[in-house]
Amino acid sequence: MSEFGIESNHSTETHKQGSAGDSSFKKRLGIFATCVVGGSLVALYAVTGPFIAPALRKVCLPFVPATRTQIENVLKVLKTRSGSLVDIGSGDGRIVIAAAKSGFKAVGFELNPWLVWYSRFKAWREGVHHNTSFYISDLWKVSFSEYSNVVIFGVPQMMEQLEVKLQTELQSSAKVVACRFPFPTWTPDDVAGEGIDTVWVYNAKTFKPPIRNYKDSERPN
Ligand SMILES: C[S@@+](CC[C@H](N)C(=O)[O-])C[C@H]1O[C@@H](n2cnc3c(N)ncnc32)[C@H](O)[C@@H]1O
Numbered sequence: 001m002s003e004f005g006i007e008s009n010h011s012t013e014t015h016k017q018g019s020a021g022d023s024s025f026k027k028r029l030g031i032f033a034t035c036v037v038g039g040s041l042v043a044l045y046a047v048t049g050p051f052i053a054p055a056l057r058k059v060c061l062p063f064v065p066a067t068r069t070q071i072e073n074v075l076k077v078l079k080t081r082s083g084s085l086v087d088i089g090s091g092d093g094r095i096v097i098a099a100a101k102s103g104f105k106a107v108g109f110e111l112n113p114w115l116v117w118y119s120r121f122k123a124w125r126e127g128v129h130h131n132t133s134f135y136i137s138d139l140w141k142v143s144f145s146e147y148s149n150v151v152i153f154g155v156p157q158m159m160e161q162l163e164v165k166l167q168t169e170l171q172s173s174a175k176v177v178a179c180r181f182p183f184p185t186w187t188p189d190d191v192a193g194e195g196i197d198t199v200w201v202y203n204a205k206t207f208k209p210p211i212r213n214y215k216d217s218e219r220p221n
Contacts, residue, residue, distance in 0.1 A: 050112040059158040063091050063115065066153055066179060071098045073193035074177050077201045078102075078149055081175060085149040088139050088162075093119025093132070095151055100128035104149065109137045145169040153179035160184050167207055174204040183207075 051063060075098060078085070082103060087095040090108025092115050099106040100123070110116050116134045123132040144150055144166065154162060163183050166176060182188060182200040190201035
C-alpha cells in the first residue's frame with residue numbers, strides 16, 4: 001500500500017509537471033498565434049490601407065491606371081512641347097515615365113507611398129530615373145506653378161475645384177491635359193482620342209483671365 005502510495009505520489013507529481021508543461025506550451029502557442037495573426041493584419045492594413053484611403057476622402061480618386069492608348073494620346077497632344085511635366089496623382093508612374101522617355105523632365109505627385117516607391121523603382125529599371133521625380137504628396141497641398149505641362153487623370157467631382165487651383169497657380173504659357181474627364185467650365189483648345197481614351201487640351205492663356213495694365217486713372221478703387 002505504502003509502496004503504491006509512494007508510486008502514486010510520484011505519478012501525481014509527474015502528471016502535474018506534465019500538465020504544467022502542457023499549459024505553458026499552449027500559452028506560448030497562443031502568444032505565437034496572436035503575434036502571427038496580429039502581424040498579418042498589420043501587414044495587410046499597411047499594404048491595402050493606402051489603396052483604400054482615397055475612397056474615404058471627400059473626393060474619391062482611386063488608382064485606375066491610364067491605358068496605353070490614353071498615354072499615346074497625351075504624348076501626341078504634347079509633341080510640340082518640352083520642359084517640365086507633372087502628372088497629378090501619378091499612380092504607378094506610367095505617364096511620368098512615358099513623358100520622360102519623350103524628353104520631358106517629368107514629376108509625379110501621389111498620395112499612395114507604395115505606388116511612389118514602385119514608380120521610382122520602375123523609372124530606375126527603365127533608365128529614366130535622372131529625368132523623373134516622384135513625391136508622396138497630397139495634390140491639394142502642393143503648388144503646380146513651376147510646371148509648363150500638366151496632366152490629370154481625375155474624377156468629375158474634383159475637376160471644378162482643380163480648375164480654380166490651376167487657374168490661380170499656372171503661368172499663361174502652361175498647357176493642361178485632362179484624361180477621360182474634361183474640366184467643367186474651361187473650353188478645350190484641342191481634343192484627341194475617343195471613349196475612355198479621350199484627352200482634352202487646355203492652354204492656360206485661354207483659361208487664365210488676361211492681366212490688365214491699368215493706367216492710374218482707370219485703376220478700380
Ligand atoms: C485615376 S488614378 C491615375 C493614375 C495615373 N495618373 C495614370 O494615369 O495612370 C489617380 C491617382 O491619384 C491618386 N490620388 C488620390 N487622391 C490623391 C491626392 N489627394 N493627392 C495625390 N494623389 C492622389 C490615387 O492614389 C491614384 O493613384
